Amino acid sequence: MxxxxxxxxxxxxxxxxxxxxxxxxxxxxxxxxxxxxxxxxxxxxxxxxxxxxxxxxxxxxxxxxxxxxxTPLNLRIEGGRKLSGEIDVRTSKNAAVACLCASLLNKGKTTLRNLARIEEVNRITEVLNSIGVKTRWLPDSSDLEITPPERIDLDAMDETAARRTRTILMFLGPLLHEFDEFKLPNAGGCDLGSRTVEPHLHALQAFGLGVVASHGYYEANVDSSVRPRKPIILTERGDTVTENALFAAARYEGETIIRNASPNYMVQDLCFMLQKFGVEIEGIGSTTLTVRGVKDINMDVEYFPSEDPIEAMTLVAAAVVTESEITIKRIPIEFMEIELTLLESMGMKYEMSEEYVSANGQTRLVDLRTIPGPLIAPKDKIHPMPFPGLNIDNLPFFAVIAAVAEGSTTLHDWVYENRAIYLTELTSLGAKVQLMDPHRVLIEGPTRWRAAEVMSPPALRPAVVVLLTMLAAPGVSVLRNIYVIDRGYEELDSRLNKLGANIQTFRDI
CATH class of the missing domain: 1.10.260.40 (lambda repressor-like DNA-binding domains)
Structure with a gap:
């Protein structure tokens, strides 16, 4: 040096x-x-x-x-190896994000147990630390202790970290309780096309929040005299939109009714955590939430975020594409039932344990053993729907699954205008993927995989799909610049290696 x-x-x-x-x-x-x-x-x-x-x-x-x-971190993958053994599903990335933002509502100490130690969490803690929040990982654990300052210092915000994650948009709900006016940097994250903030602003205007996007910032003003006079109808049944509305309602002493709410896994986790804060919430798991908030939250609270259904689907796809028998433990089954039913219709076989409960006392878990066997393409297209439909983040994994199935499969990603395009990267590894339009791809299987060198797509799930494909392709493949994968997965390469994969990290000199 x-x-x-x-x-x-x-x-x-x-x-x-x-x-x-x-x-x-x-x-x-x-x-x-x-x-x-x-x-x-x-x-x-x-x-x-x-x-x-x-x-x-x-x-x-x-x-x-x-x-x-x-220099970016890369992966060198020796493909064509069978996997075997057991692997636990780690706690949810998106639940971690919601819970971290919710900690801003609490004047006491919040401890999040067994939190995913991923880049997205690092980005948010960097932002929290910069505005005066103290965070520390408790010794020999993945438990994060969060202690708020007496006064948040938004002027000191680490804007570089803030612009690297869309999570910053979820600060709107908590901060409207603290400031009459404030500004936040425009958000970043995965490159999935433009995603409007309008649904957030529509939901939060019932609490007096007005926002103008100007010169790289969201400039917010809060009229504290404005309160919900009627049910809030979300214009989009989005996860983060629902979470922002919940943040706003949590410290409003009156009753807030939120309709067209997302009942997805991370929203349920947030609701369970807010209940620990003393907030009353009815309708958890439905599209109508009734919230009775509290003016001040000042208590020491611990919460256990639940397991990640997207990581569970990742591991299922890894087993399918490598034709392997593995046992995936701690699957949040409520949020995987549609995916598993679809896989059954394609011919997949598996064995499942009796249900048990996650550490949050709410989420239902199972262990699942995959059984290798041939698959056939589904008769209908595969497309996501709001929960309880097929999860939008699980859709890309059906690209690699479809590539090993006999016949033609259409994937319709109607939410993101760019993500389907990234799935065409599988052609480098031998898959027959035809882009029909920015939202739809046609996949012909089965595929004779081949090794390749690929630059990681800039979107999290498509990047992991490429990684899984490389596990199946005989020979040595290289996946370059895997930062986006580290945003959402904790030690995925080393955990797969424990199942028999051969994945090595390296940097270009």
Whole structure:
């Protein structure tokens, strides 16, 4: 490393240490080195290996030193291997996002248990930390402790982190309780085409929120005299729209009725968490929610987000495409029933355990053993619907499943105008995928897979579909720049390796 680079890295490490309120001695103890060595590192007078930087990053619970490795992370995959063994479904990315945003409603300490340690969570915690919220991972766990400041400092927001996630839009609901006026950076995230914020604004105007999009920001004004006078009818049965409406209703002391609400898994998790805050909610799991909020929430609360049905579908697809027998444990069955029924109609066989309950005390779980066998294409097109229909985020996995089935399958992704296009990347690996229009693809199977080198699509689920396809393709494939996968999955490569896959990470020098 050059001297200038060492100084810049040292400054970043010093700032991260101070943010965590650690002394140089405390950091030295965590690194099993001396205080003088930490001082030299922070002054830019110590050469640093990538291993040392990784240890520092872990000790500080911060990705800030990842700038030392500016080249993208890639995967090298030896395909054509059978998988076997057992694997647990981790907790939900989207539930984690909702619960993190909900913590802004609470003046007390919120502890989220067994939280997914993924890039999306890192982005949100970076934003929360920058505005004064203290977050820390409890030792030897995936439990995140969140402590709010007396006053949120929006002027100090880390805009770079905020613009890298659409989650920032979900700050509107919590913040309207705190400020008469505020602004948030325009949101980012997956490249799935334009997604309007209008449904959010329509829902929140009942609580006096007005928003103007201008010069890269959402500029918000709040009229606290405005309160819901009639049921709020959501113009879109969207998950995040429903969550924003719930954030607004949670600290309104009156009754709020939300109609055309999403009853999807992350919304249910949010409702269960808000109940822990003392908010009364009726109709959980339906499209009509009746909410009786509380003016102030100030309590120490812990909550266990439930398991992720999208990760569960990912693992099912991995078993199907590699023709493997694996046991997938802790599947949230309520949110997978349509997908499994469709797979049954295509000829898939599996065995399922009796139901048991997730740590949140609500979500129904099962264990499922996949049984390899031939599949046939469905007679009708496959398309998503709001819950309890086939989940929009599970639709891309049917592309790789359709590619191993006998016959023609049409996928209709009517929500996103770009995502279907990314599925054409499977042609590089031997699949016959015809783009019919920006929303529809025709897939002919079965496929004779071949290894290839592919740049990761910029959308999370299509990127994982390419990864799963590479597991099936004999030979060595390369998937480049997998950041988008790390946004939504925790250690997916190493967990698949425990089932018998051969996936190696590397960076270009």
């Amino acid at each position: 050059t001297d200038d680079y060492l100084v810049r890295v040292g400054t970043l490490i010093r700032d991260a240490r101070r943010h965590r309120k650690l002394t140089q001695t405390e950091l030295a103890e965590a690194l099993q080195t001396s205080q003088s060595a930490v001082a030299r590192i922070e002054q830019g007078k110590q050469n640093l290996s990538l291993e040392t930087l990784a240890r520092i990053s872990e000790a500080l619970d911060s990705e800030i030193v990842a700038v030392a490795s500016s």
